[in-house]
Amino acid sequence: MGQLIDGTWEKQSLASLSEGGEFERKESSFRNWVTADGSAGPTGSGGFAAESGRYHLYVSYACPWAHRALIFRHLKDLTAHIDVSVVSPDMLDEGWTFATDHPGATGDRLMGKDRLYEVYTASDPEATTRVTVPVLWDRERGEIVSNESADIIRMFNSAFDGLTGNTDDYHPEPLRPRIEEINARVYDTVNNGVYKSGFASTQKAYDKAVGALFDSLDWIERLLEEHRYLAGDRITEADWRLFTTLIRFDTVYHTHFKCNRRRIIDYPAMSGYLRELYQWPGVAETVHFDHIARHYYYSHEHINPSRIVPIGPVLDLTAPHGRG
Numbered sequence: 513m514g515q516l517i518d519g520t521w522e523k524q525s526l527a528s529l530s531e532g533g534e535f536e537r538k539e540s541s542f543r544n545w546v547t548a549d550g551s552a553g554p555t556g557s558g559g560f561a562a563e564s565g566r567y568h569l570y571v572s573y574a575c576p577w578a579h580r581a582l583i584f585r586h587l588k589d590l591t592a593h594i595d596v597s598v599v600s601p602d603m604l605d606e607g608w609t610f611a612t613d614h615p616g617a618t619g620d621r622l623m624g625k626d627r628l629y630e631v632y633t634a635s636d637p638e639a640t641t642r643v644t645v646p647v648l649w650d651r652e653r654g655e656i657v658s659n660e661s662a663d664i665i666r667m668f669n670s671a672f673d674g675l676t677g678n679t680d681d682y683h684p685e686p687l688r689p690r691i692e693e694i695n696a697r698v699y700d701t702v703n704n705g706v707y708k709s710g711f712a713s714t715q716k717a718y719d720k721a722v723g724a725l726f727d728s729l730d731w732i733e734r735l736l737e738e739h740r741y742l743a744g745d746r747i748t749e750a751d752w753r754l755f756t757t758l759i760r761f762d763t764v765y766h767t768h769f770k771c772n773r774r775r776i777i778d779y780p781a782m783s784g785y786l787r788e789l790y791q792w793p794g795v796a797e798t799v800h801f802d803h804i805a806r807h808y809y810y811s812h813e814h815i816n817p818s819r820i821v822p823i824g825p826v827l828d829l830t831a832p833h834g835r836g
């Protein structure tokens with residue numbers, strides 16, 4: 513995995529493994545916020561007002577973080593207001609590219625670039641950063657608003673409500689402390705926990721990550737036995753943030769990242785919950801298993817040198833979910 517250093521693409525990134533062989537995810541580097549009136553958000557600077565057709569979203573269908581943004585774009589009726597470019601599932605020496613050799617990969621529909629890092633340098637010619645998806649681009653100012661999915665879904669949740677009339681709220685005020693608590697554990701041990709397990713380069717680092725991952729899955733199973741959703745009887749961003757990891761789990765993380773104590777299908781409450789979220793209007797259309805399987809098995813040569821993409825599993829996500 514490469515990265516940009518002073519605006520130049522370097523194939524070898526600064527190491528993201530600590531001395532103990534633990535994978536460490538770097539903070540995102542563009543942290544502005546789109547707001548209803550263009551006032552500054554919690555981080556970054558102001559000047560990014562919610563307007564139809566102004567913003568463009570770069571995603572990978574394979575990536576769980578980008579997938580969150582795509583889901584919120586659907587849930588919040590933003591598809592007519594924010595257009596999308598989809599990168600190729602193969603992330604090799606040049607990082608994410610706009611090659612269109614896989615169905616669904618659209619190329620760069622906004623600027624016609626060949627590689628995602630060129631979108632980053634178009635925003636900041638001197639950028640030193642990892643080049644990740646999702647990226648929210650502002651046509652008007654010609655720069656990246658944000659490349660942090662957790663922030664992008666919060667912007668989508670409320671900033672455009674005046675434009676769309678969709679006031680569904682996935683981050684409701686009274687549930688915020690509980691949502692934060694759940695997000696913190698799910699981020700560290702599940703969303704990122706699968707990567708920490710899969711990219712660990714020592715047994716000790718793997719054991720630590722995979723142990724915490726399955727402790728959290730057991731905890732989530734208990735929560736879902738008691739409540740329909742993670743924070744209670746109402747679906748929130750905490751559920752959608754978990755969903756994008758769960759939907760990839762049995763196909764990729766179980767095998768490729770060695771997260772194989774159990775599969776999601778082996779947890780009765782969680783597998784019903786996963787089907788319910790998959791069947792949520794518009795959500796199945798955001799799930800592209802071809803990009804998901806191809807990306808992970810093909811791109812991570814260090815953990816799958818043959819690059820063979822395995823055949824299974826066959827999942828029936830359209831079966832009744834039995835959750836109320």
Ligand SMILES: N[C@@H](CCC(=O)N[C@@H](CS)C(=O)NCC(=O)O)C(=O)O
Pocket residue numbers: 513514539540574575576577578607642643644645646659660661662
């Ligand atoms: N914190 C970021 C993480 C995004 C991220 O790591 N995306 C991965 C794809 S799943 C990526 O683009 N990785 C490329 C790299 O790290 O070089 C977010 O949530 O938006």
